[in-house]
Amino acid sequence: MWFLALFVSSGAAMPRMTADDRQTGTSGDARMPYGRGALRLIRVEGRGIFVLWGFMRLRIDLAYDGGGFYGWAVQPDIRTVQGEIERALHRILRVAPNDADEPLRLVVAGRTDTGVHASHQVCHIDVSDEVLERAVGHMRVPAVTALEHRLQRVLPDDIVIHRITQAPEGFDARFSALERTYVYRIADRGSEVDPRLRGCVLHVDGDLDIDAMNQAAEQTIGLHDFGSFATPNPGGTTIREVKRARWTRVPASPLTGRVPDGYTVPTFESGLVCFTIVADAFARNMVRSLVNGCVQVGLGKRDVDWFRGKMAVPRREGSTGPIAPQGLTLEHVAYPADDLLASRAQAIRAKRTLP
16 A cells, blocks of 8 residues: 655644645655565655655556547546546556545656557556555466556557556656657658558648758757747746657558569558657647648748748747647657666756757
């Protein structure tokens, strides 16, 4: 079970730790073994230092088709990825939805918007040992393995659990991440439009100039304020570091050798125009807005100088809004070595500034 304590000065009252305290508090490098679980110190600004033990932090790797969801983040009365997973966890572990001691709240590497997909998303959750054991039931496997199997069976078909593992010390799915990789897929006139892919590929009625689009994309590489292409979170900024940004047309690639009549079966992505972007983090609507700007350049509606000007003057206006969501997929989240996880999480919490 959860055990909570607070280090306070003599005579001070002991407040109750909330679920929000667990999410917003600074922790990780003070985590120590304690019995079957671990002990962790959580410092909450203006609240003090709480101690948690008898818990386990789990890393969950997953994928989902975002077409049927209103984004990642849980919202009342609408279908979201986080909402579906948390509802399934409460059911499997037999925890009431509003249990303050066991909130079963997920922390995700990157919140995806409505209609955006993920082939490899990462999140974490803190679960007490006692509650985690409820996943075992009649199964003769460790509790973490049992939870993985049960969650895979309970979740709807548009969410897939790749694996659940015990997270290493200092791991935070959001703040420990080094970089995220997104890919946006487009079928233009140079591609054969496949209606089976309409849920994950955007159809553009025109010929895209990939060279011009790459000239625009090159302007994004490095540390910049992406205020023309993104919206900051409350108290945050739109300063991000883009490490790679590149447009490519996928070459026609055969699935197998030629059949007797000479026809070659192509792979699904053959001929598609794909934008791959890698950054330490992304602000809200940033990727889709950058894609929209590049596509305007690629269709000849804008030139590279216009895009360069938007990067130079970070001001949001109508011409740099986000493109349709269905072409975008979160493909990968990278993390440092285990011994660097806590220090990375601590460093990335700082508010960003430009040199």
